[in-house]
Amino acid sequence: MSDLIEIDDIKRTFRVRRGMFTPAATLNAVAGVSLAVRKGEVLGIVGESGCGKSTLARMILGLLPTTSGAIRIGGRDIRQVPRRELARRMQPVFQDPYSSLNPRRRICDIVRLPLDVQGNGTRDERRAQAIAALDKVGLPARYADNFPSQLSGGQRQRVAIARALVTEPEIVVCDEPTSALDVSVQSQILNLLMDLRRDRGLTYVFISHNLAVVEHLATRVAVMYLGRVVELAPTAEIFASPKHPYTQALLASVLTPMPGLGIPDAGLGSQSPDPLNVPAGCPFHPRCPKAFDRCRTTVPHITTLGAATVACHLAENARPVQPAIA
Amino acid sequence: MSGTALTPRRKASLLEVKGLTVDIRTPSGPLQAVRDISFEVDRGETVCLVGESGCGKSITSLAIMGLLPRSATCRAERLAFDGIDLTTIDRHRRNDLRGNRMAMIFQEPMTALNPAWTIGEQLIEVHRRHIGKGDKVARARAVDLLAKVGIASPAERLGQYPHQLSGGLRQRVMIAMALMCEPELLVADEPTTALDVTIQAQILRLLADIRRDLGIALLLITHDLGVVARIADRVNVMYAGAIVESATAAELFAAPRHPYTQGLLACLPRPGVTMAGDRLGTIPGVVPSLVGGITGCAFRSRCGHAVPACAAPVPARTASPTHTFTCVHAHVGEREPA
Numbered sequence: 001m002s003d004l005i006e007i008d009d010i011k012r013t014f015r016v017r018r019g020m021f022t023p024a025a026t027l028n029a030v031a032g033v034s035l036a037v038r039k040g041e042v043l044g045i046v047g048e049s050g051c052g053k054s055t056l057a058r059m060i061l062g063l064l065p066t067t068s069g070a071i072r073i074g075g076r077d078i079r080q081v082p083r084r085e086l087a088r089r090m091q092p093v094f095q096d097p098y099s100s101l102n103p104r105r106r107i108c109d110i111v112r113l114p115l116d117v118q119g120n121g122t123r124d125e126r127r128a129q130a131i132a133a134l135d136k137v138g139l140p141a142r143y144a145d146n147f148p149s150q151l152s153g154g155q156r157q158r159v160a161i162a163r164a165l166v167t168e169p170e171i172v173v174c175d176e177p178t179s180a181l182d183v184s185v186q187s188q189i190l191n192l193l194m195d196l197r198r199d200r201g202l203t204y205v206f207i208s209h210n211l212a213v214v215e216h217l218a219t220r221v222a223v224m225y226l227g228r229v230v231e232l233a234p235t236a237e238i239f240a241s242p243k244h245p246y247t248q249a250l251l252a253s254v255l256t257p258m259p260g261l262g263i264p265d266a267g268l269g270s271q272s273p274d275p276l277n278v279p280a281g282c283p284f285h286p287r288c289p290k291a292f293d294r295c296r297t298t299v300p301h302i303t304t305l306g307a308a309t310v311a312c313h314l315a316e317n318a319r320p321v322q323p324a325i326a
Numbered sequence: 327m328s329g330t331a332l333t334p335r336r337k338a339s340l341l342e343v344k345g346l347t348v349d350i351r352t353p354s355g356p357l358q359a360v361r362d363i364s365f366e367v368d369r370g371e372t373v374c375l376v377g378e379s380g381c382g383k384s385i386t387s388l389a390i391m392g393l394l395p396r397s398a399t400c401r402a403e404r405l406a407f408d409g410i411d412l413t414t415i416d417r418h419r420r421n422d423l424r425g426n427r428m429a430m431i432f433q434e435p436m437t438a439l440n441p442a443w444t445i446g447e448q449l450i451e452v453h454r455r456h457i458g459k460g461d462k463v464a465r466a467r468a469v470d471l472l473a474k475v476g477i478a479s480p481a482e483r484l485g486q487y488p489h490q491l492s493g494g495l496r497q498r499v500m501i502a503m504a505l506m507c508e509p510e511l512l513v514a515d516e517p518t519t520a521l522d523v524t525i526q527a528q529i530l531r532l533l534a535d536i537r538r539d540l541g542i543a544l545l546l547i548t549h550d551l552g553v554v555a556r557i558a559d560r561v562n563v564m565y566a567g568a569i570v571e572s573a574t575a576a577e578l579f580a581a582p583r584h585p586y587t588q589g590l591l592a593c594l595p596r597p598g599v600t601m602a603g604d605r606l607g608t609i610p611g612v613v614p615s616l617v618g619g620i621t622g623c624a625f626r627s628r629c630g631h632a633v634p635a636c637a638a639p640v641p642a643r644t645a646s647p648t649h650t651f652t653c654v655h656a657h658v659g660e661r662e663p664a
Binding site: 048049152182183184186187188190191194209211212213215216217235236239249250252253254255256257258259260261262263264265266268271272274 | 378379478492493494495522523524525526527528530531534549550551552553554555556557558575576578579580589590591592593594595596597598600602603604605606607608609612
């Protein structure tokens with residue numbers, strides 16, 4: 001599989017004002033991420049709120065410039081790719097189908113908009129294409145002239161997916177696409193995303209905090225913590241034998257619907273990570289049950305362990321240090 | 327504090343709900359948000375109300391706490407807390423109970439806490455209102471409870487405002503506030519939905535520990551079947567305002583009997599049960615409108631097993647002494663292929 005998107009050590013900082021008399025602080029939302037998105041894969045990105053996963057998605061989409069580092073799509077820097085071409089190759093699906101659709105436009109016009117921007121064909125042809133896209137996601141043509149407020153949450157998310165697919169992109173970046181939906185609707189949307197991938201050979205970047213969903217859909221998973229990728233591995237590998245203590249804690253916290261197992265203790269303590277105050281050394285060390293001296297002073301390298309890459313001193317000890325791997 | 331002395335003590339469940347119906351006035355007619363539901367919560371027990379958005383689970387909790395909006399009217403054959411009839415109770419006695427013997431935790435701690443008051447002021451206020459042994463005692467209790475819910479340096483936290491705390495810490499403060507007067511019943515409406523999985527597990531452990539250590543009864547409202555499986559003694563599954571199935575957690579997950587419960591479980595990606603990449607189960611259609619009421623089984627328009635008899639009132643069936651469901655079929659998909 002070839003790399004469709006190459007992400008090369010990107011960083012993004014924000015200036016955060018904390019009050020009238022305190023100087024603005026720098027928030028490192030993404031603090032050096034290198035990743036490759038391969039053609040045809042579903043790259044799952046997981047992590048707690050504030051770990052930078054949505055910021056990463058917005059940079060991949062070209063909606064937010066990077067502070068440093070580069071993102072290449074098909075070998076070209078996205079800053080050099082015209083916006084129109086970028087939009088043709090890559091489309092987003094966002095979390096909240098209530099706020100991501102313009103309430104004052106009709107469904108058909110919402111789905112047609114990307115085609116209007118591209119300027120393909122006549123108005124009638126574009127309308128026909130939009131209705132075909134709605135049909136593809138399981139929305140009958142009779143909804144075409146409705147407004148978003150007349151649809152249910154699941155139907156709205158279908159509209160958002162139809163809009164993303166109407167230009168036939170190669171890559172769809174989904175940021176928490178089912179988090180606002182009920183489970184019975186979530187399963188419909190997940191089935192739809194899997195069908196579309198199979199039929200069209202789509203590549204997904206799939207961001208979610210729901211690990212059961214990621215396990216079900218993703219082929220590879222990147223785990224983020226405070227702006228860094230701490231572990232990257234094929235899905236089966238990461239769920240069967242997580243290497244990073246944070247990944248282990250995250251997986252241990254998932255409540256599968258199995259009665260009698262009780263509530264797990266991931267051993268993370270009650271501290272939450274503060275992105276404005278990232279600790280020295282390994283950013284995870286204050287919560288890590290396995291932390292030792294080196295964790296408090298030195299940022300761990302990225303180490304390859306089998307099919308996984310891990311940023312942890314324990315993994316370095318298990319293997320000789322290797323150069324950073326994208 | 328005076329009202330509680332008058333309470334008659336009977337040998338009955340701590341919370342009895344029988345035939346509870348809540349109507350909400352809407353421009354297009356009355357909406358039956360809760361339709362004739364019955365359940366009980368015993369002392370020291372964890373009971374879950376589970377269902378999707380709009381099924382009436384939150385309205386049920388508000389009806390129990392007496393916090394329904396003005397547009398809602400509530401009727402019940404019996405709605406009683408420790409033998410005290412909550413349908414006829416006057417406002418003052420209700421206020422004496424609420425926050426004191428029955429307390430509530432809300433989903434979004436940022437909107438449930440007052441942003442203009444410090445944590446300490448809010449915690450002490452509850453104690454002052456119901457126990458009134460002076461602020462020194464209240465302050466000591468607040469520090470004690472903040473430590474108990476796992477907040478580091480609790481004395482300093484008392485002077486902080488809600489916005490200075492993270493979501494997980496705010497939810498801990500909410501729990502501490504609910505515990506200030508040693509309630510007998512804790513009603514928690516989606517207490518972990520706004521939180522990360524790691525924090526969710528911690529908060530649920532905390533609730534489970536508190537229930538065990540203090541013998542509190544817990545009524546937990548959630549949409550998350552994973553949470554239900556891990557914490558509930560008894561589960562009530564709600565659909566379109568009615569309880570369609572009621573069972574122990576073990577029974578419900580091992581052998582769900584109502585087609586809706588079965589459908590809901592099939593929708594979940596479950597490691598070890600569903601294979602990665604397989605199609606997940608779905609429930610076709612949408613929830614029916616509750617405006618104007620419903621006769622017969624509310625799920626019949628989405629149910630693969632629906633027959634004409636579903637349009638008539640549906641019998642309650644018994645699968646075991648602790649397992650009931652309402653369906654015209656006595657056996658639906660009992661042995662589903664693995």
